[in-house]
Amino acid sequence: MDETSRYAVGLDVGTENVRAVVLSVSKSGELAVVGYNEGKSVGMRKGVVANLAGPAGAIDKMLGEVEHMCGRNIDSAYISTNGSQILSTNTEGMIAVGVVDHEIDDEDLARVEDVAVVGRIPANREVLDVVPLEYAIDGQGGIKDPIGMAGTRLEMRACVISALSPNVENLRKAAENADVAPERIVPSVVAAAKAVLTERQRENGVAVIDMGGATTSIAIYEEGDLQYVGVVPAGSNNITNDLAIVLAIEPELAEEIKTRFVTGNLKAEKGNVIRIMRGKEERVFDRKEVETVVKARLEDIFGEVRKKLKAAKYDQRLPEGVVLVGGGAKMRDIDVFVKGALEASAKVGVPTGLGGVASDVAKPEYATAVGLAMMAADENGNFVAPKKAKAGKKAAKVKKSGPSFIKKIFSKF
Numbered sequence: 001m002d003e004t005s006r007y008a009v010g011l012d013v014g015t016e017n018v019r020a021v022v023l024s025v026s027k028s029g030e031l032a033v034v035g036y037n038e039g040k041s042v043g044m045r046k047g048v049v050a051n052l053a054g055p056a057g058a059i060d061k062m063l064g065e066v067e068h069m070c071g072r073n074i075d076s077a078y079i080s081t082n083g084s085q086i087l088s089t090n091t092e093g094m095i096a097v098g099v100v101d102h103e104i105d106d107e108d109l110a111r112v113e114d115v116a117v118v119g120r121i122p123a124n125r126e127v128l129d130v131v132p133l134e135y136a137i138d139g140q141g142g143i144k145d146p147i148g149m150a151g152t153r154l155e156m157r158a159c160v161i162s163a164l165s166p167n168v169e170n171l172r173k174a175a176e177n178a179d180v181a182p183e184r185i186v187p188s189v190v191a192a193a194k195a196v197l198t199e200r201q202r203e204n205g206v207a208v209i210d211m212g213g214a215t216t217s218i219a220i221y222e223e224g225d226l227q228y229v230g231v232v233p234a235g236s237n238n239i240t241n242d243l244a245i246v247l248a249i250e251p252e253l254a255e256e257i258k259t260r261f262v263t264g265n266l267k268a269e270k271g272n273v274i275r276i277m278r279g280k281e282e283r284v285f286d287r288k289e290v291e292t293v294v295k296a297r298l299e300d301i302f303g304e305v306r307k308k309l310k311a312a313k314y315d316q317r318l319p320e321g322v323v324l325v326g327g328g329a330k331m332r333d334i335d336v337f338v339k340g341a342l343e344a345s346a347k348v349g350v351p352t353g354l355g356g357v358a359s360d361v362a363k364p365e366y367a368t369a370v371g372l373a374m375m376a377a378d379e380n381g382n383f384v385a386p387k388k389a390k391a392g393k394k395a396a397k398v399k400k401s402g403p404s405f406i407k408k409i410f411s412k413f
């Protein structure tokens with residue numbers, strides 16, 4: 001492997017699954033997938049850390065194989081957060097930039113951003129991102145980049161993404177307990193959008209919908225910028241649970257029915273049956289009954305999604321439609337259901353445009369991890385040291401007694 005390459009790591013800490021992707025970044029900026037893995041998540045509830053040991057153990061276990069695969073130690077990563085605690089707030093700020101003929105500089109932008117953010121977001125929230133949507137100089141709006149322009153009064157419109165501080169802090173702790181320094185925390189659907197959207201889609205207007213196990217998140221893009229983020233606290237697991245309850249069957253069987261036999265094209269005829277072998281026993285289910293349960297839950301979830309699109313003023317105003325990602329998007333023909341429910345074109349999105357073993361992660365459930373690694377690559381990348389040890393991550397390491405050097409660097413997070 002080229003030792004001059006940079007390496008960027010994305011770590012998706014989901015409610016059901018943890019996933020990681022390592023990208024190598026060549027000098028000319030080409031990205032290649034050099035490591036990836038997924039594992040069962042532990043100790044997460046609706047996108048949020050419910051106990052520290054669970055996710056830390058799950059991350060640690062899963063990363064051992066990634067380190068093996070790419071031959072590097074993973075000490076830091078871009079990490080996803082999720083849950084209905086994530087909010088986007090549209091804010092405005094205004095500052096006087098002083099004397100006539102003053103040219104607007106970086107300092108002015110930082111000052112107007114401060115005004116737009118400080119005091120507008122509740123105190124117990126951490127700002128994850130500030131997306132400048134538009135600037136106005138002396139009352140004239142529609143400016144994307146005001147640097148170098150002259151004026152006396154600078155206004156800014158921004159979309160501020162925030163999450164509850166204790167939740168973000170617990171996620172950081174869980175990662176640190178797995179010896180991974182959290183470089184940046186990104187809402188999982190925003191990271192997924194990075195991996196699956198084209199420039200044209202972002203420009204014209206599109207929504208990414210990440211249907212995970214316990215959450216369904218929405219990110220809306222228009223004019224190239226993120227305009228809105230919202231999270232519905234229900235996901236594909238709810239379908240499994242409903243099937244288990246209504247059919248009075250064990251969750252594993254309900255999951256098998258969902259993943260093998262259910263489609264988003266819900267049109268079963270009477271008398272149509274689903275047959276599953278459990279050992280020597282054949283179990284038979286009425287397809288119509290199964291579909292009634294699935295349909296009710298999908299209608300509920302996408303009804304909530306539609307309410308959020310409406311609240312954000314993008315209902316039936318998305319020329320590029322919606323792009324579905326996450327494990328829930330693996331349901332066959334899910335796009336057919338979503339098209340009907342949202343009255344918008346819908347398709348399943350997968351990460352594209354990467355080299356290396358990219359085909360292995362060209363799956364909707366890998367969109368978040370890939371997007372996180374792509375963001376890390378864009379915004380510097382994290383140089384990942386060559387791997388020295390031979391065993392799994394924790395086993396290979398001498399346990400540090402104090403905070404590591406990298407943790408000190410990132411202690412400001």
Ligand SMILES: Nc1ncnc2c1ncn2[C@@H]1O[C@H](COP(=O)(O)OP(=O)(O)OP(=O)(O)O)[C@@H](O)[C@H]1O
Nearest residue numbers: 014015016017212213214215236237327328330331
């Ligand atoms: N073929 C399939 N058809 C339908 N659902 C599927 C299929 N494969 C996986 N799923 C569902 O995808 C869900 C897991 O998705 P994912 O791994 O994206 O969740 P997560 O990121 O851990 O959760 P969250 O984002 O809500 O925190 C599970 O509910 C699983 O049953």
Ligand SMILES: [Mg+2]
Nearest residue numbers: 014188212326
């Ligand atoms: Mg997820």
